[in-house]
Amino acid sequence: MIEHLKVKPLPAELRGWQDRIERIAAEEGLDFFPTVFEVVTYDKMNEVAAYDGFPVRYPHWRFGMAYEQLSKSYTYGLSKIYELVVNTNPCYAYLLEGNALVDQKLVMAHVYGHNDFFKNNAWFSATDRKMHDALANHAARVRRYQERFGLSEVETFIDTCLSLDNLIDFHRPYRPAEAQSSHRPSLDLPEELAGGLGEAPRLRVSARVDEAVNSEAFLEEQRARLREERARAARFPREPERDVLMFLMESAPLKPWERGVLELIREEAYYFAPQRVTKIMNEGWACFWHTRIMTQRGVLAPSELIDYADRHSGTTAARRGSINPYRLGLELFRDIFDRWERGRFGRAYAECDDLEQKVSWDTRAGLGLQKVFEVRRHHNDLTFLDEFLTPEFCAAQRLFTFESNPRAKAWQVASVEFQDVKRKLLSQLTNMGQPIIAVVDARYQGRDELLLAHTYEGVELDDAYTRPTLKNLHALWKRPVHLQTRRKSRRGDVEGVLVSFDGAQYSERVGG
Amino acid sequence: MKIERDHARFREIVKGKVRENLRQYISSGSIVGKEGGEAVKVPLPQIDTPRFRFSGKDRGGVGQGQGAPGDFLGPSDQEPADGEGEGAPGRPGEGAGAKELELEVSLAELAELLGEALALPKIEPKGSSTITAPKRRYKSVRTVGPSSLRHFKRTYREALKRAIATGEFNPAAPVVIPNRDDMRYRSWSEDALPQSSAVVIYMMDVSGSMGDLQKEIVRIESFWINTWLKSQYKGIETRYIIHDATAKEVDAHTFFHTRESGGTMISSAYELAARIIAEDYPASDWNIYPFHFSDGDNWSQEDTLRSVALLRDKILPASNQFSYGQVESPYGSGQFLKDLRKHFNLSDASCKVVCSEVKSKDGIIDSIKEFLGAGR
Incomplete structure (x- = not known):
């Protein structure tokens, strides 16, 4: 264990509770990494939270900014961090000094839920469980770069990289290794593609059927295919690349230390991505378990009931202006548990159109626990909601969509229909709520200019941010950069637009 | 703490931005207004890290609670109001980045920046030693005083000392009852501070x-x-x-x-x-x-x-x-x-x-x- 991870041992009382809660969690079937709790002051908590839960990060002002915001909202009583848990093995979790015992017990029970989720959910399977070490190494590396190349030089470069750190392909770690292709232009093209302007390949058949098989139409088809493949081979990258950071790492004209910085920023972006795609599930799962452990297993003392209820309802309160992931996750897990406990799934249930029968449907299937454990293993937020959100659930939870009404200059409830709510939720979760942007051509216009394309799905990009981001992209690519996107024109129809930055000025070309 | 370096660097950047734009801030009057406070808010959009992101205007979202189509949720130039949303414990990173940054700069820092920018000389105050203002500070303890100033810990300690000395103390039933002599109260003394x-x-x-x-x-x-x-x-x-x-x-x-x-x-x-x-x-x-x-x-x-x-x-x-x-x-x-x-x-x-x-x-x-x- 590295030096900075030495933790103070827990006070005996909390230690006793930890043992007890851990035992219960294990009995309930949770499967978790060893857990290390540490009690910290609010100031230390804010510091650790500013560093995303880790004790050491590379030196950068953005952590100072996060710290300032956290401290300020704590000082003004706007928010308080109760718990902080880190996806590592062993799993580190922080308790806030001075909290009541009931809070500490609740947080511990909650943490075992997170811990189980980190260990078992498929989307976390590719994360580095020794991230403490990796991040400490990143910190050392950045400090070394700063000593050699200058503090502000390195800082500016980190700023540039951070500006692009949402341009990753979060599915990438789950692909088999050979599919994680690299983009270094390969010189060993397939022979038929490399072989100049050779004749279209004829099928080798006996002379007797040659004329019938290798007909002119067939040959023409072959030639067309060949032309297209040649064009594709000449294209760079061959397929649109969502992992823009990797593409830049491999192909942008960077100094070795710059490549090093970009690499570590990318690595961290991938490390934190699973938490972003499972936020609802992760919180829901932890809440699901803290309620069971606290209320059904005798952890909660009768005198603590009111405080517990207050804390729990505060955490899982419904919000009108946004989705509370704690609540949505918890309620959906409970709904799944209930449906599988009573056999309310499958064809017979779906096809039942007798309302009375459907309402009282109960086959005593008793599969609830088994199902929720299965769900927590395989799903992420997107598939979780796609698969398990039901019209009944939406109505019971009073979910609605809202939109801005430009005339009233106000947000307005738009719909309470299941399909609308579901579509909106899914669209918000797609690609972690980030626009889908890929490198499509690095030899754009034959001049090594970089073309990125945004896949437009009804929401346009924020122009005020697009331009400075393009500028940062240019700082890495060092040749003109372009972004193809779409937006609503003043007349209201959607038009293509190419935003470019050539190092000195921006330009826009409408069309396409 | 390790965060101190990052925090200091952040403040330095903020100050740098204010310094850069001081002339503009002064002539636009954008940081005047909050009278009487110890700090002012400075709008600082430039410090935000730009990323490709969705425009807010046609986004909307999903909410939960009472609501029929057509109900209003608040003005669209702000985040939609959460209604009676209690402060749910936030996890790191939550909700960050969506808003334009507004940073607080204390008046002392602002004055320092102004002094630097205009190369203002420090003022030599007159009469500085002649005026003194008494300043009350609670820094001692005595045996008499109002019960609102009772010092619980010290009182308990005295009572405990007495109980042990007299042999009244029973570890099996550790009840300690203070009497009048045990009571301790906070007390102040007045310092004369020179003031200009x-x-x-x-x-x-x-x-x-x-x-x-x-x-x-x-x-x-x-x-x-x-x-x-x-x-x-x-x-x-x-x-x-x-x-x-x-x-x-x-x-x-x-x-x-x-x-x-x-x-x-x-x-x-x-x-x-x-x-x-x-x-x-x-x-x-x-x-x-x-x-x-x-x-x-x-x-x-x-x-x-x-x-x-x-x-x-x-x-x-x-x-x-x-x-x-x-x-x-x-x-x-x-x-x-x-x-x-x-x-x-x-x-x-x-x-x-x-x-x-x-x-x-x-x-x-x-x-x-x-x-x-x-x-x-």
Whole structure:
């Protein structure tokens, strides 16, 4: 264990509770990494939270900014961090000094839920469980770069990289290794593609059927295919690349230390991505378990009931202006548990159109626990909601969509229909709520200019941010950069637009 | 703590941004407004890391709770209100980045930046050792006092000591009952702290010819002057006088928002200022800064002479510096500035009158420099 991870041992009382809660969690079937709790002051908590839960990060002002915001909202009583848990093995979790015992017990029970989720959910399977070490190494590396190349030089470069750190392909770690292709232009093209302007390949058949098989139409088809493949081979990258950071790492004209910085920023972006795609599930799962452990297993003392209820309802309160992931996750897990406990799934249930029968449907299937454990293993937020959100659930939870009404200059409830709510939720979760942007051509216009394309799905990009981001992209690519996107024109129809930055000025070309 | 370095670096960047844009902040008046606070909010969109992201305008979202299609959730230039949403414990990173950044800069830091940007000299206060202000601090404990000041820990300790010494203490039933002799109370002592104090007397012509723009200029300029003087003195008082043909003392709000009509008699204001100084601020103990803003129109030459006499005989001997700011207005003649120049030798370093002409908001910063540049 590295030096900075030495933790103070827990006070005996909390230690006793930890043992007890851990035992219960294990009995309930949770499967978790060893857990290390540490009690910290609010100031230390804010510091650790500013560093995303880790004790050491590379030196950068953005952590100072996060710290300032956290401290300020704590000082003004706007928010308080109760718990902080880190996806590592062993799993580190922080308790806030001075909290009541009931809070500490609740947080511990909650943490075992997170811990189980980190260990078992498929989307976390590719994360580095020794991230403490990796991040400490990143910190050392950045400090070394700063000593050699200058503090502000390195800082500016980190700023540039951070500006692009949402341009990753979060599915990438789950692909088999050979599919994680690299983009270094390969010189060993397939022979038929490399072989100049050779004749279209004829099928080798006996002379007797040659004329019938290798007909002119067939040959023409072959030639067309060949032309297209040649064009594709000449294209760079061959397929649109969502992992823009990797593409830049491999192909942008960077100094070795710059490549090093970009690499570590990318690595961290991938490390934190699973938490972003499972936020609802992760919180829901932890809440699901803290309620069971606290209320059904005798952890909660009768005198603590009111405080517990207050804390729990505060955490899982419904919000009108946004989705509370704690609540949505918890309620959906409970709904799944209930449906599988009573056999309310499958064809017979779906096809039942007798309302009375459907309402009282109960086959005593008793599969609830088994199902929720299965769900927590395989799903992420997107598939979780796609698969398990039901019209009944939406109505019971009073979910609605809202939109801005430009005339009233106000947000307005738009719909309470299941399909609308579901579509909106899914669209918000797609690609972690980030626009889908890929490198499509690095030899754009034959001049090594970089073309990125945004896949437009009804929401346009924020122009005020697009331009400075393009500028940062240019700082890495060092040749003109372009972004193809779409937006609503003043007349209201959607038009293509190419935003470019050539190092000195921006330009826009409408069309396409 | 390790965060300190990152936090210090962040503050440094913020200050750098403010320094870069100080001139613009001053002339636009964008950080004036929160009167009386210890800090101001500075809008800083530039420090946000830009990323490709969705535009907020046609996004909308999903909410939960009572709501039928058509119900309003609040103005769309803000985040939709969460209704009775209790503060759910946030996890790191939650909700960050969506809003334009607004950062707090303390007035002391702001003054420092202003001083740096305008190369303002530090002021040598007078009478600094003569005034002392008693300051109460609770730092001792005694045996008598009101029960509101009871020191629980010390009392308990005394009681416990006594119980053990007398053998009353029973570890099996550790009940300790304090008696009267055990009681301990917090107590204070008074320290005399040397203090230097300053008073700023703002006078403004509110006659018909002073428009809203002119008042805005005065407001911005007085904010920065206050900020600077506050950084130079421990305690600072401000008094406000408005005048047209007659003068009266008002509070800050009235000062900046009143509009009168009618003629202008500058002497009326000077007379009132002289009286305030004589009554409340003995010159030996106070650093006195009268500021007068006007468009330069005065009722008559006779009144001007009276004003100059008041200035020379009553106000100047008591003051560190008398500052006259002439705000350009389409109706004003600007005559008073010329008169002051005639009666006082402004280029003489020992002359305590400083005049400055403010033509527009952009001129504010140079005017501040002229007023505060002498370091008096």
